[in-house]
Amino acid sequence: MKAMVKKSVVVSSTLLVASYSNAALYRVVLDESPVETESVYGVAVEPELGTTDCFSTSCGDTDYAFAGEAQNAEPGFSFKEEVPFGIDNTFYYLDYDDIYSYCTSELGYATCEAWSSLLWYGDEDAGIGGLRNERDAYYELSYQTxxxxxxxxxxxxxxxxxxxxxxxxxxxxxxxxxxxxxxxxxxxxxxxxxxxxxxxxxxxxxxxxxxxxxxxxxxxxxxxxxxxxxxxxxxxxxxxxxxxxxxxxxxxxxxxxxxxxxxxxxxxxxxxxxxxxxxxxxxxxxxxxxxxxxxxxxxxxxxxxxxxxxxxxxxxxxxxxxxxxxxxxxxxxxxxxxxxxxxxxxxxxxxxxxxxxxxxxxxxxxxxxxxxxxxxxxxxxxxxxxxxxxxxxxxxxxxxxxxxxxxxxxxxxxxxxxxxxxxIANATVEVSDSYIHSNSVATDINENMMVIGYAKRDGDYPSDRVSDNRMFVADANDTTPTATFFASLGEDIFFDSAEGKASEINNYNEIVGYVDAETHSEVDGHERRHRGFIFPYNDIGTDADRRARYNDQAWWLDDLTNGGDYSDANNHFRILDATDINDAGVISGTAIQCFASESSSSSMAYDSTAHFAYCNDGVGDERVVAVKLIPISGATSEDIAERSDDSAEDVERSGAGTGLLVLISLMSVLSVRLKKSRSVIT
Incomplete structure (x- = not known):
């Protein structure tokens, strides 16, 4: 359904109807950090323990408590992984050179020098974040949260x-x-x-x-x-x-x-x-x-x-x-x-x-x-x-x-x-006598025994010149649970080499996470940009009426925040990642928010409603913020207004505004957190 992920675009009658109805399924609510930092990330939302459905019952901004993280710079190695990059069980990754080696061998970016510097130095001017500040804290006596x-x-x-x-x-x-x-x-x-x-x-x-x-x-x-x-x-x-x-x-x-x-x-x-x-x-x-x-x-x-x-x-x-x-x-x-x-x-x-x-x-x-x-x-x-x-x-x-x-x-x-x-079969490191994956992990399971996760392609086995995290779903009730990769499920947003993370699945089999929004080669190139998604997976436990709200398909969440009474306010944001979803349908996530300049205290709408529209004609300040997506009561699939893709220029640009900031922020935050290191298999 996205121009940048298909060589040809087929506009269905359903999407034509949706575009004329011009409404939305979600409204975007900013969740501000109690402390002032450079970036804020949405992490989790309070569970719904009853039967409330926010598409049927009007839910307020504060009905479900929200959890997030405020960060000043890159943290170096994740505090949510047992080993560096989730795979270095030899613990050989110690310094800048090791981080750079990981990037070149496992990710293949042409931008590995800048990528590695972000992880090693963090904010070098402020002396905060980065692995170096942690490694040398014993002597430097200047470590900051x-x-x-x-x-x-x-x-x-x-x-x-x-x-x-x-x-x-x-x-x-x-x-x-x-x-x-x-x-x-x-x-x-x-x-x-x-x-x-x-x-x-x-x-x-x-x-x-x-x-x-x-x-x-x-x-x-x-x-x-x-x-x-x-x-x-x-x-x-x-x-x-x-x-x-x-x-x-x-x-x-x-x-x-x-x-x-x-x-x-x-x-x-x-x-x-x-x-x-x-x-x-x-x-x-x-x-x-x-x-x-x-x-x-x-x-x-x-x-x-x-x-x-x-x-x-x-x-x-x-x-x-x-x-x-x-x-x-x-x-x-x-x-x-x-x-x-x-x-x-x-x-x-x-x-x-x-x-x-x-x-x-x-x-x-x-x-x-x-x-x-x-x-x-x-x-x-x-x-x-x-x-x-x-x-x-x-x-x-x-x-x-x-x-x-x-x-x-x-x-x-x-x-x-x-x-x-x-x-989980198919998600193992060794597949058909070849070490296809560096590692794999199951990230969530619901009461229906549906499991989600990802398997990281080894740097020697890229797909379309991308060593991607391959998202999968499996049934934990099977004698041998077997991974079915999202790319095989016929959803346009999950194309063959799409990198992503399936983060959470609720008890209605609604899956959220992030996925690639571009198709260029990352090997000898740069990292693709990402967008948050929702995927109403159809299996045991799926509610047909809830799935029908999404027209029985997966979507970038930006398509579900466009149009209707909330369109102008929602157009201040683009959703980078969806990190949690409760049974009421409320989603936590991370977005970029458009401001006219670094000194602006109030946000503004993007120049258009297109997916990759400029922020203030490309010179605006885009800030990483935590958001909650709250369903609009009464919304149905007829209210979906898919955003347009203005041009290839919008998708591929890497200059000021969206291109530069998103490249840096996603490269150093979402992907650095989730992409895994090269296997040490010999």
């Missing part, structure tokens, strides 16, 4: 706790430095709790900055902010079990992505460090410009039960092997009690290569979403999705999309390794 999480207009400002095994404050004098912690949000759950990941922030010690841990999952009830702690598996060791357990409890990582309730108890799911990475590997040592002593960079120094590793510069970049994990947050003893935190499922590796392979990689796994199934074999039981590590015949560690299903339905209880891993 880059990412601030907010929910329902208040910032999550609690100081993260130090964990169960911090350096002894009576022996070592250190104090928290305000404005140095990083917080991100992953979910607003059915309890109204906010889930996400936080760093410890930095502490001043002996004229240095120390970080106790880079990331740990949390849940915020509104009155209590609780940080989840890891648990060492002492059966896994390299050389010093006690020393390794010491650094895991002090600096180990966790992540929180979703929750579920079962048997009267509530649980948070994600990942947790259970073992160290392979630290006796000099290629993992960060070569700091602030020291010429190689011994001060040796990770072996971090392993000693009699030291406080968080106080040492070389240990600031220490990493871990992580398992999929679950925490009981209802029990009175708390989620960090040994009886309330469990591994979901073991890695799919042999005992010989239990946690490390010949390439010094570390096994990884994570739960990204959970549901209580409403159908099939696992009806009424908790089913989880994410990824796990499999050992292949060549002893490679493959990080692959997986479903975690109860090992037993006769006497199931939430306990250690109570789920069995099943990898």
């Amino acid at each position: 880059n990412s601030t999480a907010f929910y329902d207009s208040y910032s999550l400002s609690d100081i993260p706790d130090v964990g169960s095994n911090p350096p002894d404050v009576s022996s070592y004098s250190y104090s928290f430095v305000d404005g140095t912690e990083e917080k991100v949000i992953t979910k607003v759950d059915e309890n109204g709790f906010v889930l996400g990941n936080t760093s410890s922030g930095y502490y001043s010690y002996n004229n240095q900055y120390i970080q106790l841990y880079r990331q740990r999952g949390y849940y915020d009830t509104g009155t209590e902010f609780t940080v989840l702690q890891p648990e060492a598996d002492t059966s896994i060791t390299i050389s010093d079990a006690d020393g390794e357990a010491n650094i895991i409890s002090q600096m180990g990582r966790t992540m929180a992505f979703d929750s579920f309730s079962y048997g009267g108890e509530s649980y948070v799911v994600g990942s947790a460090s259970v073992a160290t990475f392979y630290y006796s590997d000099e290629y993992k040592d960060y070569d700091s410009p602030y020291t010429s002593d190689s011994d001060a960079e040796d990770l072996d120094n971090c392993i000693d039960e009699d030291i406080e590793p968080a106080l040492y510069p070389e240990c600031q970049n220490f990493a871990f092997a992580n398992r999929a994990f679950v925490w009981n947050i209802t029990d009175a003893n708390g989620p960090n009690d040994d009886g309330n935190r469990f591994s979901v499922s073991d890695w799919e590796t042999s005992s010989t290569y239990y946690s490390y392979n010949d390439d010094e990689a570390s096994a990884q796994a994570s739960v990204r979403a959970a549901t209580i199934s409403s159908r099939g074999t696992y009806s009424s039981y908790p089913v989880l999705v994410g990824y796990n590590t499999e050992l292949d015949d060549s002893d490679n560690f493959l990080m692959q999309a997986a479903v975690f299903r109860p090992s037993s339905t006769s006497n199931f209880s939430v306990s250690e390794n109570a789920w069995t891993t099943t990898f």
Whole structure:
């Protein structure tokens, strides 16, 4: 349906009718951050637990609370991935050169120098964001918070706790430095709790900055902010079990992505460090410009039960092997009690290569979403999705999309390794004896057992010269869940090489995310621009009336915000990404908003309603903002007014206004967060 994604355009009678009705399905509501930053991203929206449908019932701007993240610059490595770029389980990506190598080998951009600089330096003038500021914070004593999480207009400002095994404050004098912690949000759950990941922030010690841990999952009830702690598996060791357990409890990582309730108890799911990475590997040592002593960079120094590793510069970049994990947050003893935190499922590796392979990689796994199934074999039981590590015949560690299903339905209880891993066919790294994908992950699951996710094409196997994230859907109730890629489903916006991320699926099988809006080659070129989409997928659990509102097809969300009473106000925005959708149909997302200039305090409409219209004749200021898309009560498919595509010039331009800013912002934010690194398979 889009001129830039089809060589020929066929205008159906349905679309002609829609264009004459000139209305819209959604109105765009700006959600402002409580703190002033360069960019704001929409992350999640409060769930609908009843039967409200905002297309049938008029919903107000504040009816569903909204979660977002305010950022000043690029964060370097994501705080929502267990390993750099979601694939570097060797932890060899350490500095600018490594980031640049990833870009050239896995993405192939001609713009890798600029792309890598954004991740490494962040805002170099302001000294904020970027991996370099994190790597050298120990010596520079100037780290500033880059990412601030907010929910329902208040910032999550609690100081993260130090964990169960911090350096002894009576022996070592250190104090928290305000404005140095990083917080991100992953979910607003059915309890109204906010889930996400936080760093410890930095502490001043002996004229240095120390970080106790880079990331740990949390849940915020509104009155209590609780940080989840890891648990060492002492059966896994390299050389010093006690020393390794010491650094895991002090600096180990966790992540929180979703929750579920079962048997009267509530649980948070994600990942947790259970073992160290392979630290006796000099290629993992960060070569700091602030020291010429190689011994001060040796990770072996971090392993000693009699030291406080968080106080040492070389240990600031220490990493871990992580398992999929679950925490009981209802029990009175708390989620960090040994009886309330469990591994979901073991890695799919042999005992010989239990946690490390010949390439010094570390096994990884994570739960990204959970549901209580409403159908099939696992009806009424908790089913989880994410990824796990499999050992292949060549002893490679493959990080692959997986479903975690109860090992037993006769006497199931939430306990250690109570789920069995099943990898999603077609989304595996190795397909037909070739390593087609670098990695894959399942991002969400609904009560109908519909799973969504993506498989990242390896840089050696691009499609139309793009190493894209291939979005897929699968049925977790099948004996072997099998990925069906969006590109095979006959939807115009999901063309063969379309890069994208399917972020969330509600219980009506309505999927939201982002997808490429251009078709040019990225290899030896630059990144394509993206647009947020909604896809009313047709399968078990789909509501025919709801699907009919979208004319039974997938859309860029910009097409559904055009026309009618809200058209002028909506035309101040273009939707870059849709990150969440609840059962009422309310969507959270990220957009660009048009302003006449950098000094303007009020936004303005784009020059036309076309998809790629200029902002103030190409010299305007486009700002990355968080938005909520609220359905217009009574709207139907007849109210859809598809936007036009003015010309190829609008699509391909890369100068001032939309072209430059969107290229930079999407390249450095949406894609850097979601595109995965080149596989380390040999």
